[in-house]
Amino acid sequence: MQYPSPNQPMAIKLINRVGRGLRKLGIEKPSLLPVEKIIHKAREQTGLSDFGDESFVPALEKLAVSLEREARLSLLGRTAVHGMLLDNLKLRLSLTEYRKQRPEVGLQEIERPLFVLGLPRTGTTILYELLAQDPAHRAPSTWEVAQPIPPAQRHNFQNDLRIPEVEKNVQKMALLAPGFQAIHAMGAELPQECVALLAPHFISDQFGVSFYIPEYRHWTLEQDMTAAYQWHKKFLQHMQVDYMEQRWVLKTPPHLAYLDTLINQYPDAAIVQTHRAPMEVLASISSLACTLHSAFSDDVDPVATAQAEADYFSEMLRRGMEQRAAMIDEDSRIFDVQFNDLISDPIKVIENLYDHFGFDFGDRVRGAMQDYLKNRPRDKHGEHHYTLEKFGLSQQQHGPLFADYCRHFGL
Secondary structure (H helix, E strand, O other): OOOOOOOOOHHHHHHHHHHHHHHHOOOOOOOOOOHHHHHHHHHHHHOOOOOOOOOOHHHHHHHHHHHHHHOOOOHHHHHHHHHHHHHHHHHHHHHHHHHHHOHHHHHOOOOOOEEEEEOOOOOHHHHHHHHOOOOOEEOOEHHHHHOOOOOOOOOOOOOOOHHHHHHHHHHHHHHHOOOHHHHOOOOOOOEOOHHHHHHHHOOOHHHHHHOOOHHHHHHHHOOOOHHHHHHHHHHHHHHHOOOOOOEEEEEOHHHHHHHHHHHHHOOOOEEEEEEOOHHHHHHHHHHHHHHHHOOOOOOOOHHHHHHHHHHHHHHHHHHHHHHHHOOOOHHHHEEEEEHHHHHHOHHHHHHHHHHHHOOOOOHHHHHHHHHHHHOOOOOOOOOOOOOOHHHOOOHHHHHHHHHHHHHHHOO
8 A cells, every 4th residue: 555545535635735835834734832722722612621630741742742743744634633632632621520510420430341452463353342242341432432421321322323423533534544444443333442541641552553653652651651540440430420331341452561550540450462473463553553644644654664663562562571470460360362263263262261250151142242253254344455575574673572472472
């Protein structure tokens, strides 16, 4: 695939061409700095002032600086990013206000959440979607994360009036990044990842994967994530106040880098980690990143992007291994899944997973998951083609980054 895609609508190309002309004149609007202007605008548009706490501000500043320095934003990309930052600030203000109006939100207990994590393209998505079919599980849907006020209700969860509006926004993203659906399915009613729950705290890989901002991404790995996961819990409390099942099932690969903080926030969390030889997926990860970046930039470098992905995810895996090794309850808390086993017999893998954690895997659960598999062909949105060579990747150069991980997990 070329970046940006030749299938991108002509109107988008023309707007970004105008943006390139303005950039040559030194005009780059809207500006993302200083962030105080965006914060003020969020307060002005909502009529609210309380963010709950303002520990997110340094992360917002770091993100905005990296976006300005590294992301090479197009005109539409810059406009979209400004809107994204503004929307997350408004969401934080609104959730904080709602929490004050309904004290019962803060009293919600998050019991025994099940987290799926691991390197992208290792089966995390299909595993997550299958686990979400269990009637005992509650997975956050894309629509309710995007528009969480008022909280979702059990009686109309499948036909809430917000679903079509959110689906329209999902399809806009498909126009900006043609081909992305073939790599990673999007939909208002599909389970949403925790990167979206963390986004209003502005330390989230939702930004790292969407834009070429390696400086910000590595900065996030060094941060104390306590406040970010406190916000994550507040978001879950909000979503479950009017509709909850037995447990949350949640997913995002970068949780792996913050296992200590995640467990401090959720002491009874059950964790599933998927595994696949990294060099088998690194080109796919890079293709996904380049396709996303091309929605917001006309200057995407596949080789530089792939190197940044390799550096980031090798460090994520290293940190995850280090934190797992320090756990006294690693064997009981974490269940490891090999990608090949998941693809060859997903129901058996999940049955073993349930047995490991003591969850009930009855006929109803099995049937729901089998039905889902029948109706979810892997190439529903087209095929995804990629090679290591296209992204300047090689086993000789990049394989050593993952050598310790591969040895440890027998890959």
